[in-house]
Amino acid sequence: MKYDTILFDLDGTLLYTLEDLTDSINHTLAEYGLPTHPIENVRRFVGNGLKMLVVRALPDGENYDKFDQFFTDFVDYYNNHNRIKTKPYNGVLETTKELSEMGVKMAIVTNKGQTASNSLLDDFFKPYINIVIGDDGSHKRKPNPEPINLALEALDIKDKSSVLYVGDSDVDAATAINSGLDYILCTYGFRDMEDLKEFSPVAFIDSINKIKEYL
Numbered sequence: 001m002k003y004d005t006i007l008f009d010l011d012g013t014l015l016y017t018l019e020d021l022t023d024s025i026n027h028t029l030a031e032y033g034l035p036t037h038p039i040e041n042v043r044r045f046v047g048n049g050l051k052m053l054v055v056r057a058l059p060d061g062e063n064y065d066k067f068d069q070f071f072t073d074f075v076d077y078y079n080n081h082n083r084i085k086t087k088p089y090n091g092v093l094e095t096t097k098e099l100s101e102m103g104v105k106m107a108i109v110t111n112k113g114q115t116a117s118n119s120l121l122d123d124f125f126k127p128y129i130n131i132v133i134g135d136d137g138s139h140k141r142k143p144n145p146e147p148i149n150l151a152l153e154a155l156d157i158k159d160k161s162s163v164l165y166v167g168d169s170d171v172d173a174a175t176a177i178n179s180g181l182d183y184i185l186c187t188y189g190f191r192d193m194e195d196l197k198e199f200s201p202v203a204f205i206d207s208i209n210k211i212k213e214y215l
């Protein structure tokens, strides 16, 4: 096996989270009397963490005078409503189980907040994946390599040439490139092929179970 370790992105790669994210941001916007967004807009707001989602969703972005309270309210609401419509993409549960049985080491590296990431890990991925590095405010977010390095430390991996990163977005491709990792891009996630075509991953895959062909 060329790759015996896989780092996965979460939103748009393992989990379809878009509807709960859309409902949560729209709920908070409505509470503040601000215009809501169609799901297709929110799809493009996701990728650089929850704070950036809020910046992109607010009419005045980070200049909104109630930004901090809005952000806190949105995160609180999302932490309590992140598993209503969220579900794994087809084949994800079978594939992570199979990879674990093959001895592949795995972790999730996401720009989602750590609290929501922990509960989604518990609900969907344990015992096959046990490590999630989310955004807890203590390190930089993807595309910075910091969260990748934390995941590799947690897995006790020193040789990056045996590590494959799997994501769905331009942020993920940049993360892998910045971290010196080979990567695969999933085309069923939150971006269009148009956004991804400038990148040269090991492969573009339209179903997660195809990862096994590239190990």
Ligand SMILES: O=C(O)COP(=O)(O)O
Binding pocket: 009, 010, 011, 012, 045, 046, 047, 048, 049, 050, 053, 109, 110, 111, 112, 113, 142
């Ligand atoms: O919360 C986000 O913006 C994206 O999360 P992801 O890193 O799992 O795609």
